[in-house]
Amino acid sequence: MTSNSLTDIAGLKVGHATDLARGTGTTAIVFDRPAVCAVDVRGGAPGSRDTELLRPDKTVQTVDAVVLSGGSAFGLDACGGVSAWLAENGRGFAIGSMLVPIVPGAIVFDLLSGGDKAWGRFSPYRDLGYQAAAAATAAPVALGTVGAGTGATTADLKGGVGSASAVSATGHRVGAIVIVNAVGSATIGASGHFWSATDEVGAEFGGRGLPSPWPADAHALKLKGARPENTTIALVVTDAVLDKGQATHLAVMAQDGLGRAIRPIHTPLDGDTVFAAATGAVPVADYARDMAVLGFTAASVLARACARAVFEAEALPFPGALPSWKSRFG
Known part of the structure; x- marks a missing residue:
């Protein structure tokens, strides 16, 4: 199930x-236990924390959590809040008698999406990270206008949080x-x-399939604006046993899911970043073959998650807010 x-x-x-206001x-x-983690960054305007330590040649092999946040550069403070919660719960990389939580993260730009951003000297993101x-x-992930997706938008519709999962042909779970x-x-x-x-499974984002006839404006370019107020960030996770190099390749292949779901993607105005993590519960029998299958599955799952993010989103209650998909097409 x-x-x-x-x-x-x-x-x-x-x-x-x-923080809807x-x-x-x-x-x-x-993660319940430290997980192997890597990252692939394709956009031209990324915002992130501790992505350099995820390179295969770096010492730390695992992470305790991954943070996705709104707030642009201010939102990187959320990683500190998550670190604080982890430290209180005895989690972290052991260095002598100290435990240092390993918490990479990435942010999206939502500062112009409406709401009160006049928060004074310190942003709210450290507290939001702790609360998150x-x-x-372990319940199903809430989708749409929630968490880091609260202020997310696309060129023409409200964006948000999306999630999906599948079992690969090798028997590994990928989400x-x-x-x-x-x-x-x-x-x-x-x-x-x-x-x-x-890539849709059932009617998880409306079940409409591809349009017929094909719209004359199908390939007309739709862009949000000329400022770096964008970015799609994601995490794919498998239960396979992978090392950091293999997880890096999983992140690279998963990026194809963004290309299948969003057009254009990886522009100079985006900061598209995909983390990939492995919990290490299920062995990999044949690395080359199984990695191809895992990457194929990850790209499909991520493409589906992107559509679900837009499908499930609700418009923000602010003047000039972008409409939701359901308000226009539902």
Whole structure:
């Protein structure tokens, strides 16, 4: 039995902290035990913390949590809040008598999406990070306008949090969580059909399939704006046994899911970042073959999660807010 959610992968929990008045929030993915983690960054305007230590040649091999947050550079403070919660709960990389939580993260730009951003000297994100970690649960991930997806938008519709999961042909579970805040669009022209339609399972984002006839404006360029107010960030997780190099390759292959779901993607105005983690519960029999299967599955799961993020989102209650998919096409 699965819930089509990242939490179908045993050994992790997900928590959101939402500040609707400010139009922003934070999402924390907390691993029950340290997990191997890597990252692949493709966008031209990324914002992140501790991604350098995820390179295969760096000393630390595992992480305790991954943070996805709104707030642009201010949102990186959320990692400190998650670290504080982990430290209080005896988690971290052991250095002598000290435990140092390892918490990489990435942010999206939602500062112009509405809400009260006049927070004074210190931003709210450290507190939001702590709240998200404390709220983490193994229940299905809440989707849409919640957590780090609260202020997320696309070129023409409200964005948000998406998640999906699958079992690969090798028997490994693969799940994804994504914050869709793209400069481009997840839908085909003005049709309301999703670019991810060929990957859809059941009617998880409306069941509309591809449009017929093909819209004349299908390939018309849709862009949010000329400022770096974008970025799609994601985490894919598998229960396979992978090292950091293999997890890096999983992140690279998973990026294809963004290309299938959002157009354009990886622009100079995006900071597209995909983390990949492995909980190490299920062995890999044949690395080359199984890695191809895992990457194929991760790309599909991430493409589906992107469409679900837009499909499940609700418009923010602010003047000029972008409409939700359901308000236009539902």
